[in-house]
Every structure is written in structure tokens, then in C-alpha cells.
Amino acid sequence: MTQPPSQQPPQGGFGAPQGPPQGAPQPPHQAQPPQAPQTPPTAQPPAGPPQTPPPGQPGYGYPQAPGQDPGGYGYPQAPGQAPAQARGPYAQQPGPYGQQAAGPYAQQPGPYGQQAAGPYAQQPGPYGQQTQAGYGYPQQQYPGAPVPGGPAGSGGGGGGGLLKGKPAVLGAAALAVVLVVGAGVWFAVGGGDDDKKPVANTGSTAPSGSPTVDEGNGDGDGRAVDDDLNAGRKPGEAKVLWLQTNDVDLPRNGADVYGPWIVGDTVVKAMYRGIAAYSVADGKQKWALPLPADVCATPHQPTADGKIVLGVKNGTSDRADCSDLQMIDLNTGKAGWKKSITKNGTWDLMSDIGLAISGDTVTVGRTSNSNAFRVSDGKELFGKPSGNCQPFAFAGGPKLIAATSCRTDDLDNPQHQVQELDPTTGKAKWTYQPPRGWEVKKVYSVSPLIVSLTHKKKKQWSIIALKENGTLRSQLVSDKGDKLSTDCGHDFSIFGEKLEGCSGVAADANTFYIATEADSSGTGRTNKVVAFDLNTGKTKWKADAPAERVLQPLRMEGGNVLLYMEAKYDKGGAIATLPPAGGTPSVVLQHPDGTTRLESSFFTSKIAYAGGRSFVMSGRISANNDEKEKEQKTMMVFGK
Numbered sequence: 358m359t360q361p362p363s364q365q366p367p368q369g370g371f372g373a374p375q376g377p378p379q380g381a382p383q384p385p386h387q388a389q390p391p392q393a394p395q396t397p398p399t400a401q402p403p404a405g406p407p408q409t410p411p412p413g414q415p416g417y418g419y420p421q422a423p424g425q426d427p428g429g430y431g432y433p434q435a436p437g438q439a440p441a442q443a444r445g446p447y448a449q450q451p452g453p454y455g456q457q458a459a460g461p462y463a464q465q466p467g468p469y470g471q472q473a474a475g476p477y478a479q480q481p482g483p484y485g486q487q488t489q490a491g492y493g494y495p496q497q498q499y500p501g502a503p504v505p506g507g508p509a510g511s512g513g514g515g516g517g518g519l520l521k522g523k524p525a526v527l528g529a530a531a532l533a534v535v536l537v538v539g540a541g542v543w544f545a546v547g548g549g550d551d552d553k554k555p556v557a558n559t560g561s562t563a564p565s566g567s568p569t570v571d572e573g574n575g576d577g578d579g580r581a582v583d584d585d586l587n588a589g590r591k592p593g594e595a596k597v598l599w600l601q602t603n604d605v606d607l608p609r610n611g612a613d614v615y616g617p618w619i620v621g622d623t624v625v626k627a628m629y630r631g632i633a634a635y636s637v638a639d640g641k642q643k644w645a646l647p648l649p650a651d652v653c654a655t656p657h658q659p660t661a662d663g664k665i666v667l668g669v670k671n672g673t674s675d676r677a678d679c680s681d682l683q684m685i686d687l688n689t690g691k692a693g694w695k696k697s698i699t700k701n702g703t704w705d706l707m708s709d710i711g712l713a714i715s716g717d718t719v720t721v722g723r724t725s726n727s728n729a730f731r732v733s734d735g736k737e738l739f740g741k742p743s744g745n746c747q748p749f750a751f752a753g754g755p756k757l758i759a760a761t762s763c764r765t766d767d768l769d770n771p772q773h774q775v776q777e778l779d780p781t782t783g784k785a786k787w788t789y790q791p792p793r794g795w796e797v798k799k800v801y802s803v804s805p806l807i808v809s810l811t812h813k814k815k816k817q818w819s820i821i822a823l824k825e826n827g828t829l830r831s832q833l834v835s836d837k838g839d840k841l842s843t844d845c846g847h848d849f850s851i852f853g854e855k856l857e858g859c860s861g862v863a864a865d866a867n868t869f870y871i872a873t874e875a876d877s878s879g880t881g882r883t884n885k886v887v888a889f890d891l892n893t894g895k896t897k898w899k900a901d902a903p904a905e906r907v908l909q910p911l912r913m914e915g916g917n918v919l920l921y922m923e924a925k926y927d928k929g930g931a932i933a934t935l936p937p938a939g940g941t942p943s944v945v946l947q948h949p950d951g952t953t954r955l956e957s958s959f960f961t962s963k964i965a966y967a968g969g970r971s972f973v974m975s976g977r978i979s980a981n982n983d984e985k986e987k988e989q990k991t992m993m994v995f996g997k
Contacts, residue, residue, distance in 0.1 A: 594950070
């Protein structure tokens with residue numbers, strides 16, 4: 358395609374441009390409402406060559422390029438190795454289906470941008486701007502694997518010395534033998550100036566073991582056995598409300614932890630062959646539901662009334678598919694309807710799927726096939742549509758957004774689309790079509806709609822904002838030297854992509870907030886939050902993290918940007934906020950310095966904040982042996 362001289366693409370772009378942009382990208386022709394439900398019109402691609410994408414991290418289990426830092430937030434450390442460079446326990450494990458030599462968790466990227474810039478640098482994006490080095494793509498190791506743009510696995514670092522204190526009381530630990538999900542819980546009610554005696558759980562569960570003492574070999578967590586987690590707590594610091602340890606016998610390669618989902622006064626997580634709920638106040642188990650096989654897929658959020666649909670494998674063998682759906686009421690733990698997804702032909706491959714919930718609809722996406730069911734009763738609402746373009750992944754929430762792939766004569770030059778669907782009928786309200794070769798990888802926000810695009814062949818990444826009618830609103834253009842970073846998880850998939858669930862980003866009606874890669878050139882790692890104007894795509898402001906701290910946007914709350922401030926070796930993490938006009942972060946919940954080593958030790962940690970409490974949850978549990986497996990921490994909760 359050619360472009361008129363008046364619309365020549367500017368130089369500069371996402372990542373670190375060579376110079377300031379010389380203009381905004383030209384929007385495509387506006388999409389019109391569909392005239393016929395079966396064939397929604399498409400927004401025309403921009404009349405010009407591709408423009409700058411932001412350099413992005415690999416994510417959603419995508420293997421990382423050689424030489425990149427695989428560290429994870431709390432991954433096991435080798436003796437003498439700094440936490441940020443710690444390698445995960447999965448580096449040389451067999452792949453999940455036997456095809457790969459390296460397991461799905463080998464060399465995962467960290468969540469806050471510790472990794473070196475990858476090879477996806479100095480490339481033009483889909484709308485014609487230039488970019489510099491930034492968070493790049495890995496080399497493709499799994500043929501056919503999706504390549505998300507921008508996201509990364511969880512990571513971080515921290516350290517600390519051995520701390521001793523009052524005995525802690527253990528509770529809410531092992532479940533009955535018939536249940537497969539459970540957790541050991543430390544009640545951390547003493548310490549500091551609080552002289553109240555810890556109260557043991559009086560329920561029927563047995564207490565679990567304490568975490569190990571750090572003996573200097575890298576196996577301990579830096580705390581003494583029977584330690585009171587709140588001993589020595591400083592004025593203004595939050596309490597550790599409870600600490601949960603694993604008590605589930607897992608397979609050799611461990612298991613992913615899904616969630617957390619917070620419903621009222623309950624926090625819920627799923628792992629391996631079960632799902633369980635705990636009181637947010639003290640960690641006591643409220644209910645637990647065993648499942649017949651492994652949990653293999655979950656949506657990012659449940660329905661407004663607390664119902665969720667899980668993907669469960671249809672057997673326990675290595676050849677089992679992720680083809681069974683189980684509805685569960687998270688308020689009560691009661692199982693609702695169960696369905697097996699009907700296979701739509703020989704090539705309907707369901708080794709992995711992606712789930713998303715919008716209203717009372719749950720969608721099931723995978724390569725070239727899709728289904729949607731009503732969450733309340735399991736009725737199938739719509740399936741694979743007719744036509745050349747097929748949905749393969751979805752993002753839910755207040756709108757149902759689909760990524761579709763159109764059949765072409767060149768597999769290396771795909772044609773993707775973005776659509777908003779009616780969640781009841783599956784009919785497209787509008788269609789946006791990016792330039793050929795650009796693939797839809799993540800949806801950072803549904804409302805406003807912000808989409809991550811990648812160009813696999815050219816090794817490029819871009820972020821665009823779309824209007825309510827599906828036409829191009831803007832393409833984000835970063836300032837020189839800004840290397841943007843997101844955290845889109847660590848799970849590996851070939852046939853079922855998940856568009857939602859990225860952290861490190863937030864958005865309101867007119868602004869998109871994203872963290873930069875952590876800079877380690879000074880005395881300690883630090884980064885900043887960048888705000889982009891969604892109407893122009895240009896930077897509005899930047900907010901530096903405090904010295905030697907790393908910030909990660911979580912979401913919007915009360916008009917402010919809610920942030921997690923990563924723990925460092927001598928300082929606890931924190932929940933903070935930034936006003937929409939920028940400025941200095943304000944801490945709303947300071948985690949205690951005395952537990953920083955524990956806070957930093959969670960595998961691929963997930964952070965949530967609700968009701969004045971912060972939740973740090975492990976994204977995966979695994980260890981070298983059964984004893985160490987039962988010592989792995991699954992969740993830590995802070996509050997005032």
C-alpha cells in the first residue's frame with residue numbers, strides 16, 4: 358500500500374523512538390453497524406505502512422529467548438544468587454504433552470520488567486512509526502504457539518536475614534483425605550505492641566508444618582520455625598493476617614494455582630484437582646470441592662453474582678483434553694451444571710482452551726473453533742459461526758470482545774480481526790481489521806478498548822485504542838528510552854489463547870497507564886508509570902517509583918491508579934495509588950519489613966487488593982520432593 362505525502366508515517370514510536378513523532382497515525386475508515394448478522398463489515402486498515410509497536414515481553418507461557426532473565430517473583434534461588442536472577446524449578450522438565458524437551462515454565466520472564474531487552478527492537482509498528490530496543494519477543498520454540506505481545510511471566514526479587522520471634526499458631530491446614538485442595542494457614546495475630554495470644558483454629562482440620570529455617574543453602578525462607586510473623590512490626594505497618602502453605606500432594610511437575618477470586622468475605626483459588634475458599638479475615642477454610650481431574654482453564658473473573666465456570670480435563674491420563682466445563686457457585690462451593698464440549702471435527706484440538714465471562718455468558722476459545730454457554734444453566738448460546746473468519750479467543754467483562762482469524766493463502770502472513778459480540782447471540786456489532794500480518798494477542802482493557810498487536814515475522818509489538826464503534830482511536834507512542842512492560846502470566850498454550858488477565862496495566866475513560874521495565878543501572882532496581890492519552894496516543898505524564906522500588910499498576914480504584922510496590926531485600930511491599938494527573942505514589946497499605954523475604958518468595962506471584970487487604974498468591978506450586986512441596990507458600994494476606 359502507498360500513502361499520500363501528507364500522510365507519510367512519522368519517525369519514532371513505541372519503545373524508544375529515534376526522535377519525536379511528526380504526527381499521529383491516520384485512522385482507518387470507520388466501521389459501520391453490520392447490515393447482516395452473518396457478515397459484519399470490517400474497518401479498513403490504515404492507508405499506509407505499519408507504524409511503531411511498543412517492545413513487549415513474552416507472555417502466557419511463551420518461551421523466552423536465550424540470554425533473557427527467567428527470574429520469577431519468588432522463584433527458588435541458587436545459593437549466592439540474587440533473587441531477581443533466580444531460575445524456576447521447571448527449566449528442564451518434559452513438556453505438558455510430551456512434544457517439547459523444555460517444560461512450559463522454562464525460563465519464564467518476571468512480572469516487573471527485570472529481563473533484558475529482547476530481539477523485538479527497532480522495528481516499525483502497524484501504523485508506520487519507528488521503535489528502539491525494548492521488551493522483546495522470544496525466539497519461537499514451539500511451532501504454532503501463540504505469541505502474546507508485551508506480557509511477561511511473574512518475577513521479582515528480594516532477600517533478607519534470619520528473623521526470630523514469638524511462636525506462631527498454625528491452623529486451617531490439611532483437609533480430609535477425600536478432598537484434594539487444602540492449605541496450611543498460619544494465624545499471625547501477635548507481635549509488635551499487640552500482646553494478645555494467638556488463637557488456634559478450632560475446626561476439624563489438622564495443623565500444618567511451619568516453613569523451614571534458612572540454613573544458608575537457599576532452601577529456607579529466612580524465618581525461624583514457630584516464628585511470629587508480626588514480631589517487631591513497626592508503627593504504620595500492616596499486619597500479616599495469615600499465611601497459607603500447601604498441603605496437596607501434587608504431581609512431579611507441580612501445578613498451576615488459579616485465582617484469586619474474591620467474593621464478599623471469601624477468597625477462592627483452584628489448583629490441581631480441586632477448588633477451595635477461605636475467609637479473608639483469618640484464612641479458615643469455608644468450603645472445598647474436589648474435582649475428578651486437573652483444572653486446566655479459568656476465566657479472569659466470575660459473574661457479578663459469584664459464579665464461575667472452570668475448564669477441567671476429561672480424564673487423568675496424559676492424553677486427556679481440556680474439554681469439560683464445570684460451573685461452581687463461589688459463594689457456597691456448590692457444583693452446578695457440567696458439560697463436555699462437543700468436538701467440531703478432527704482438527705478441533707482441545708488440549709488447552711481459553712475461557713472468558715461477560716454477563717451471563719462464558720465463552721470457550723481455541724484455534725478455529727469456539728462455543729458460548731449460559732453461566733446460570735449451561736445452555737449453549739452459540740457455536741462456531743459460518744464464514745471465512747473464526748473467533749479463537751475472547752475477553753470478557755462489561756463487553757464481549759473476540760479475536761478472529763481469517764483463512765488466507767499464507768500462514769506466515771495472517772489476517773486477524775477484533776470484534777465486539779452480542780454475548781447472547783454471538784453476532785458481531787462491529788469489526789476492526791488491522792493491517793495484514795498483525796495478530797491480536799492481548800486485550801489490556803475492554804472499556805475503554807485497548808488491544809495489543811504483534812507481528813511475528815517482523816518481531817514487532819504495538820498497542821492500539823479503539824472507539825466504541827470499532828474504529829481506530831489512537832496508537833500509543835512512547836518517548837525515547839521508555840521500555841514498556843506488562844505481566845500477562847506464565848501459562849503455556851498452543852491451541853487455546855487467553856486475551857485477558859494481564860497486570861501491569863490500568864485504564865480509565867481517556868488514559869492508559871502502564872509500567873516501564875525496571876532499570877538496574879543504579880544502586881537498585883526502579884521503574885516508572887507512564888500515562889498515555891487515548892485520544893492522541895501520546896504520553897501525558899510519567900511518575901517515578903520511589904528510589905530502588907518497582908511499581909506495577911493493578912487497576913483503577915476510586916478514580917486513582919491502584920499500584921503494587923514490589924518488596925525489596927530490606928523493605929516490605931506496599932499497595933499505593935497515583936492520582937489521574939500523576940505525581941508521587943501514596944502508600945495505602947505498607948507491608949511489614951520483617952516479612953519481606955516471605956513476600957518475595959512466592960512463585961510467579963499474583964497480587965490482589967480488596968476490602969483494605971492485600972493478597973499475595975503463588976501462581977504455581979512445585980518442589981524437588983514431597984516434604985518441600987508441603988512447605989511451599991500459597992497465599993499471604995496483609996491488613997490493618
